[in-house]
Amino acid sequence: QSHAGLLNLCIVVLIAVNSRLIIENLMKYGLLIRAGFWFSARSLGDWPLLMCCLTLPIFPLAALMTEKWAQRKLIRDHVSILLHIIITTTVLIYPVVVILKCESAVLSGFVLMFIASITWLKLVSFAHTNYDIRVLSQSIEKGATHGSSIDEENIKGPTINSVVYFMLAPTLCYQPSYPRTAFIRKGWVTRQLLKCVVFTGLMGFIIEQVSLLRDP
Template identity: 30%
Template sequence: MLVLSNARLFLENLIKYGILVDPIQVVSLFLKDPYSWPSLCLVIVANVFALAALHTERRLAVGSISENVGSIIHACNLLTILCFPALVVLMVSSVTPVGAVFALSIYTILFLKLFSFRDVNKWCRARGRAKAVRVRPASGLKKANGEMVPSGVCYPANLTYKDMYYFLFAPTLCYELNFPRSPRIRKRFLLRRLFEMLFFIQLLVGLIQQWMVPTIQNSMKPFRDMDYSRIIERLLKLAVPNHLIWLIFFYWFFHSSLNVLAEVMQFGDREFYRDWWNSESVTYFWQNWNIPVHKWCLRHFYKPMIKRGVSKWTAQTAVFLASAFFHEYLVSVPLKMFRLWAFMGMMAQIPLAWLVGRFLRGNYGNAAVWISLIIGQPIAVLMYVHDYYVLNYEGSP
């Protein structure tokens, strides 16, 4: 029934709009001026902040600067990583929203990685400069990922350009002196993942152009007229392609792309997600759909707060607050508008998680999680697009 109903919707779309897929239009999403590439320039400049963090740690390792001075330098560097690209996006008119999202995503990842890099090296120094500190590699993986190859790097021998750039490109946000490594590159596995990447990215572009864009464009008039019945109808119609695109994007990024990156770099830890689709609570979903971010939050945010005597509820709220900030940062800055309702919508996950965990169990809890995913995202998409349209195109000739 699901296949037949969705096939009918897709056929109806083709009959009504014809074929709208145009890969050439994708280029215009990243560039306004073919001679101006501000987003790419931002990504290149990101190297400056990574090198600043590395050289600060080198100075701290030999004792040429104090811990307090090093902490100030790191804090300024991390703060600049968030503020500098945001200011460029807001001030440079040639930056497109999609290009801005890409650049800000890179800077957000860089912020999380350098935060972890700073913390781990600080922990190494805290254990004593006199003796070498060795971090044990992660536990063994399945044979499919190859056996571990111990490297045995000790602090401060890890403070090299090679080590830094390996960490920056590795599919993890948590720094280690010795990452789990696989002994070889599996060519067949790599080719399968590359084929999936190419196939699914083309499928994503086609679905967005053919299905999402017309539905969103047809939703603007009901929003202007405040026709609630039509708004709900548009919302439900958008929920199908939106969720399908989200699922495909998840597989493309977390399974295909990250595995390609890990295989090329012989990175041994391939746990990028767990069985979030079986979630019986909102909390379980957030803990298992994005393992690299979850591990970072647990290691560098949640546990340090618990050790300082903060209650679990306060620490969880702080994690949700940080997550809401970064989600809003990646959307509001490229669109050049801040919407409090979107920020509060992210924070609404806290009472939602409590309600689902308190009153729903088993399949009922799983159904509640899926409903929140299927309905929540289209609401945010429609409201953001509506506000962006009103601010940029309403009243224009």
């Protein structure tokens, strides 16, 4: 499906809401862009944030282990739900604590929270989908779904390969299996990356020019 309409709507809303403020601000204060706000020499020394980012894969592995235990009935459903809540909450709190402790540059903190937020959304979907799969599997075992057609490919438990693919794939909705194209559409991937860079820069410009007003 094409999301061009939604993208155009976001652009219109973004420009319509902020255009007047940006023009007035430019006329009054001039250009207020500071390179040091987003990136500075201190950004290269944000090793704690880099280490925090590199340790984020621990949380998907913890979620996978939780599902494995629940699938083997080593823990009850309410225990697995509690563990997923702890995992998803920690994946957001952990980077925030590191950022506040290190007083990092905005760009480094933004990238870390961006990755952590995506990880959180993926883990929430992972927990919900696997809970539904377990419920459906239990119904099949009890014979409650007799006569209904169920694709076994869609009710299999998670594996390390499926979790790794899900965490790297550009989707926030977990499925046991995904339809794939015969090859990677490099042009489409390049366009999406370009859009990400352009709109991130536009948001940064709005933050610098409007939200962080200061005397000239």
